[in-house]
Structure formats: C-alpha cells, structure tokens
Amino acid sequence: xxxxxxxxxxxxxxxxxxxxxxxxxxxxxxxxxxxxxxxxxxxxxxxxxxxxxxxxxxxxxxxxxxxxxxxxxxxxxxxxxxxxxxxxxxxxxxxxxxxxxxxxxxxxxxxxxxxxxxxxxxxxxxxxxxxxxxxxxxxxxxxxxxxxxxxxxxxxxxxxxxxxxxxxxxxxxxxxxxxxxxxxxxxxxxxxxxxxxxxxxxxxxxxxxxxx
Ligand code: HEC
Numbered sequence: 001x002x003x004x005x006x007x008x009x010x011x012x013x014x015x016x017x018x019x020x021x022x023x024x025x026x027x028x029x030x031x032x033x034x035x036x037x038x039x040x041x042x043x044x045x046x047x048x049x050x051x052x053x054x055x056x057x058x059x060x061x062x063x064x065x066x067x068x069x070x071x072x073x074x075x076x077x078x079x080x081x082x083x084x085x086x087x088x089x090x091x092x093x094x095x096x097x098x099x100x101x102x103x104x105x106x107x108x109x110x111x112x113x114x115x116x117x118x119x120x121x122x123x124x125x126x127x128x129x130x131x132x133x134x135x136x137x138x139x140x141x142x143x144x145x146x147x148x149x150x151x152x153x154x155x156x157x158x159x160x161x162x163x164x165x166x167x168x169x170x171x172x173x174x175x176x177x178x179x180x181x182x183x184x185x186x187x188x189x190x191x192x193x194x195x196x197x198x199x200x201x202x203x204x205x206x207x208x209x210x211x212x
Contacts, residue, residue, distance in 0.1 A: 092174025
C-alpha cells in the first residue's frame, strides 16, 4: 500500500517518468547523439548551444516586453518634415550609420547592413504587416516612418524621434531608397523561424522523438 502511494507520488511529481526516459536514452542513443541531454538542466532545449544561427538572430532579444504603441504609431494631425528628397536621402544614409542615435552602441546599419534582418515584407508597399511590430505591439500594418520609430525604440533602445523632425524624415527617405533595391528571399533566415534551416541538430539526431 505504501509502495503504491510512493509510486503515485513519483509519477505525479514527474520524477518517475523522468528517470524512465533517462534510462531509455542512456543507450544506445546518447553516445551517437551530440545533442542528447546530459542532465536535467539541458533537457529543455538540448540543441540551443549548438545552434549557429542563435547568435546571429537579432530577433532573439526582441521577443520580450510589449511596446507602447503611443511611442511608435503616428500621432493624429502630425506634420512630417518636408524637404529636398535627395538631400534627405543622403542625410538619412549618414544617420543610418550613426551609433549615437541608440543607447546601446548600435546603429541601424549594425543590423541592416547589406539588407540584413529585413524580411520579405520589406518588399511590399507601406503600410504593411511586419512580424516584429505584430508580435511586440499587436500592430497589423505599419507605415515606414512608424517602422523607423519602432526600430528606434526596440532594437536601438532609444526614444522615438520627434514626428516632425528632419532626422525621422531623413531615415524614412533613406530606408525608402533601400526598399527600391530590395529583393525578397535575399535573407537566408526565414521570417517565421530564422534558425530552422540552419540548425544542424534535428536531422542528425536519431533520438529527437524521445527527447520531446
Ligand atoms: C538590433 C537589430 C536592429 C537594429 C539596430 C535596427 N533594426 Fe530595423 N529591423 C530589425 C529586424 C529584426 C527587423 C525585421 C522585423 C520583421 O520583419 O519582423 C527590422 C525591420 C526594419 C524595417 C523593415 C520592416 C518591413 O518589413 O517593412 C525597417 C524599415 C527598419 N527595420 C529600419 C530600421 C532603422 C531606420 C533603424 C535605425 C534607426 C533600424 N531599423 C535598426 C532589427 C534592427
């Protein structure tokens, strides 16, 4: 009777299932499987450490707090700065590489050099759906200057630029000029799961099913 209760307690606490699956994994898979969990601590995501895409994924840090839409969506009745387009584009190009715009040492160019981090949505006319603004602020469609503000607030960890500023107009003009040369599927990391294709662990892992 006591033994049955102990077994029940173990099962409900998960201890018994854990130790059973641990035994099942012990041989012969663990030796051949570079991603097999070695301890309880690594069970959750045994491939994380071996994923070469993880460090390159600028989205990783962004999956956190909700963003206040008041900071990134156009206020009513705002008046954007208007000026000579060519001059704004060249000023915007300078600002794009300016690390003093952020509070974390990054510039827009840190992530977006050679069209880095742009997903296929960037090819579409604005306003359009952008995964990051949807995930972080529940915004269904953004204008380009809102997208600039979003990247100012989230990845650049800075204050949004004044809506009528020359700076915002310049960055918007410059990113619009980048958009003209953008080809979808240029970015090898897919929008939904940028790491899936580059993660060497799952296909080589004969025990994948047992780990989960
Ligand atoms: C830490 C990296 C990082 C920095 C720095 C950064 N961005 Fe971004 N940006 C991203 C990511 C990631 C996306 C893709 C979001 C998505 O598609 O879900 C993006 C998307 C964009 C888009 C296009 C969205 C679309 O699909 O239409 C624009 C435009 C943009 N950023 C402008 C800027 C500007 C301007 C700056 C500097 C003020 C900047 N970004 C700084 C990471 C960054």
